[in-house]
Amino acid sequence: MPKNKITQSLVLSSMLALVLAGCGGGNGNNNAAGNGTAAPAGTAASTDAPAQKVTIKMMHLWPAGSSAQQNKLVSQIIDDYQKEHPNVTIKQEVLENEQYKNKLKVLSASNELPDVGITWAAGFMEPYVKGGLFAPLDDILGGEQLKDKFVAGTTEAYAVDGKTYALPIELNISPIYYNKDIFAKYKLQVPTTYDEFKQVVKTLSDNGVAPIALGNKDRWTGSLWYMYLADRIAGSDTLKKATNGSGSFDDPGLIKAAAEVQNLVDMNAFNKGFNGLSNDEGKSEFMNEKAAMYLMGTWELPNFTTNPDIPQAFKDKVGFFKFPTVDGGKGNINSWVGGPGVGLFVAESSKVKEEAKAFVEYFVSKWGQDSVTTAGVIPATKVDTSNSKLPQLYVDLLNELNNASSITLFADVQMKPNAAQVHLDMIQALFGKAVTPEQFAAKHKEAIEKGN
Numbered sequence: 001m002p003k004n005k006i007t008q009s010l011v012l013s014s015m016l017a018l019v020l021a022g023c024g025g026g027n028g029n030n031n032a033a034g035n036g037t038a039a040p041a042g043t044a045a046s047t048d049a050p051a052q053k054v055t056i057k058m059m060h061l062w063p064a065g066s067s068a069q070q071n072k073l074v075s076q077i078i079d080d081y082q083k084e085h086p087n088v089t090i091k092q093e094v095l096e097n098e099q100y101k102n103k104l105k106v107l108s109a110s111n112e113l114p115d116v117g118i119t120w121a122a123g124f125m126e127p128y129v130k131g132g133l134f135a136p137l138d139d140i141l142g143g144e145q146l147k148d149k150f151v152a153g154t155t156e157a158y159a160v161d162g163k164t165y166a167l168p169i170e171l172n173i174s175p176i177y178y179n180k181d182i183f184a185k186y187k188l189q190v191p192t193t194y195d196e197f198k199q200v201v202k203t204l205s206d207n208g209v210a211p212i213a214l215g216n217k218d219r220w221t222g223s224l225w226y227m228y229l230a231d232r233i234a235g236s237d238t239l240k241k242a243t244n245g246s247g248s249f250d251d252p253g254l255i256k257a258a259a260e261v262q263n264l265v266d267m268n269a270f271n272k273g274f275n276g277l278s279n280d281e282g283k284s285e286f287m288n289e290k291a292a293m294y295l296m297g298t299w300e301l302p303n304f305t306t307n308p309d310i311p312q313a314f315k316d317k318v319g320f321f322k323f324p325t326v327d328g329g330k331g332n333i334n335s336w337v338g339g340p341g342v343g344l345f346v347a348e349s350s351k352v353k354e355e356a357k358a359f360v361e362y363f364v365s366k367w368g369q370d371s372v373t374t375a376g377v378i379p380a381t382k383v384d385t386s387n388s389k390l391p392q393l394y395v396d397l398l399n400e401l402n403n404a405s406s407i408t409l410f411a412d413v414q415m416k417p418n419a420a421q422v423h424l425d426m427i428q429a430l431f432g433k434a435v436t437p438e439q440f441a442a443k444h445k446e447a448i449e450k451g452n
Contacts, residue, residue, distance in 0.1 A: 051087035054355050059093040059114040061100040061342070066280050068309055069302035069375035076374070077366045081359060088355065097279070098218055108133055113347040115356040116363075119166045121157035121340055122409060123416045128345070134165040135346045135353055140361040141167060146381075149368065154340045154380040157409065167360060168380035169367045170341025172297040173401055174224055175320035177304065182209060182292040190319070192333070194232065194326040201269045204292050210271040212264075213291035215282020217275065219424035220412050222431050224295050225264070227337045227411055228323040229257035235330030236406045242444070243414050245451070249444035253330065258437035261430055275432050289314070295323075298378050298397055299341060305391040306376035318393065322400070332405045339409035340380055415448070422447035 058078075062070035071094070078090045093114065095103060100118065107113050113133055119125050128134050140146060141155060141164050151171060158166040178190070183200075186207060191197040204211040216222040230239045234253025241247025242254055249255075264270070271277075271285045279296075286294035287303070287310070294300075303310055304318040325333045344363060346356045368381030373388050378398065412420040426443050429435040435443070 053087050053089070054352050055089045055091060056116060056352055056356050056359055057091045057093065057114040058116040058359075059095070059100070059103070060118050061095055061097050063094050063096055066096065067302075069307050070299075070377065073367065073370060073375045073377075076370070077363055080366065081362055088359070090359065111349050113345075113349065115347055115350040115352055116360055117345055117347070118342045119158075119345045120342060120413045121166070121168070122414050123420060124413050125158065125166060125345075126160060127417055129160045129165045132348055135348045135350070135357070136163040136165060137167055137346060137357065137360065138164050140357050143361060145361050145365050149365070149381045151380055151382055157340050158343050166343035166345040167364050168340040168343040169364055169371070170299060171339075171378050171380045171401070172299055172341045173336040173338035173397065173404065173407065174228075174295060174297045175397065175400070176323060177286065177294045177296065177300070177318055177320050179286070179289060179292050179317050180319050181317045182289065190321045191324050192321075194324045194329075197324045198267065200292075201264070201267055205268045210285060210291040211269045211293060212271070213282050213284075213286035213294040214270045214274040215277035215279040216270075216428060216431050217277055217281075218279045219428045220410065221279050221282065221296075222261075222427045223411055223423065224337055226257060226261050226427060226430070227408065228295070229260045229326070230254050231335055231337065231408060232323060232326040232331035233257045233260070233329040236332070236335045236408050238330070240408055242448075243408075243411050245448045249441040249448070250438075251441075255437045255441050258430055258440045262433055262437070265431060265433060270431075275428060287314070289317075297338060297341070301378070301394055301397065302376040304376075305394050306374070315391075320393065320397065334400075334403055334405040336400075336404050336407050337410065338407050339413075343380075416451065418450065419444075419447040 060074060061067075062074055064071045074092070078092065082088060082090060104113070104117065104119075108128060108131065111133065119128065119134070125134070146167070150168070154168045154171060155164055158164055158168060182188075182204075183190070186203055186209075188200050188203060189196070191200050201211040214221060214225075227239065230242075230253070233256050234251055238247060238251055238253055242249045242251060271282065271291050274282060283294065283296070283300075285291040304315050322333050322336075325331060344360045346353060346360055350356050364381065368379040371377040371379045372390065372394075376391070376394055378394075378401070412424055415423055422443055426435065426440050430437070430440050
């Protein structure tokens, strides 16, 4: 999201022994949450009167259109909770990713955050915590329902100064998805080296097929490409140190990675107009089979496995491969960009804070149980899937997670907010060839040295 870093503790063998066990429209109400003062859910209410009515406002980023399975799962969890707690009403507000981030900033400025919302880890979360906007959740983390339920290393990314301020619900790595039919049509093999990868790009481009789907208007999407090149060329430790400030972005390997991004642009590796397209617009190039490859986190797995609105004929065409190794580079092919996905926070200013905490505790537990089979999402909690028949793509990626040599948290999440903004702006400038690799490095170095 020294700074909390996602380390190899994420991938201890015990982690998926339990996970595998045998094998993004809603209510736009912006009013403050209800002022009910009911006893916290799960505690005994007075026998003399029914529990007071409570309204909990939840804001999230899974619209029914682009995140159908997650949206369905959220609604199901809410429905179940309301049936079990008839005095509680959960009001949803649903926004797509970038709109969500922007609204969170606006609401935080006036201290009007929803009772329950979504946050990212580490550097993204830190200013909200320092501003006293998020409530500590250690009481429910250590409670009977969630104690020892999280995969090792996931909740640490949501801790600041020894307290946990959000609970993660996803665990992600970022593969390159590819269209097996397009590869077969042009007699292409899955590349394991970067030279082989560039040959795949050239063959596709020469035949009028967009090699890679990318919507870089959102910028973090392009960051994935830079991070992997940096990892494979300079090594994961060099990248992590540059990101947390103990190293520098002017490392020769990191500058070479930035230069390689521009080399891919020169090769016409990405779909036309990529720097002006949102991630959803870029993704559609892959979903509509106009582009052969798409680098994205495993939160996209539902679209390739469980989403009934996606034709099975297309889902059957989707495979994945690990980002290739670079000849002479220091990176390991089993090193991934990823880490804990989004988490749930409770607003410190919530008038129904205890009820909101009880709902978060329930939500995280139910998400962990149902996200695998209902949504095709890899949860941050340990789940026994031995009795579930899972799509092979899902199983294969779970196995890759188990075999990961390291997982480097997304740069814009790991950095402090101002440095993250510079990183994102420089990513778009790099892809647009508005800066040189050396200027790209210098701007990063300057931003991180400022320390905010």
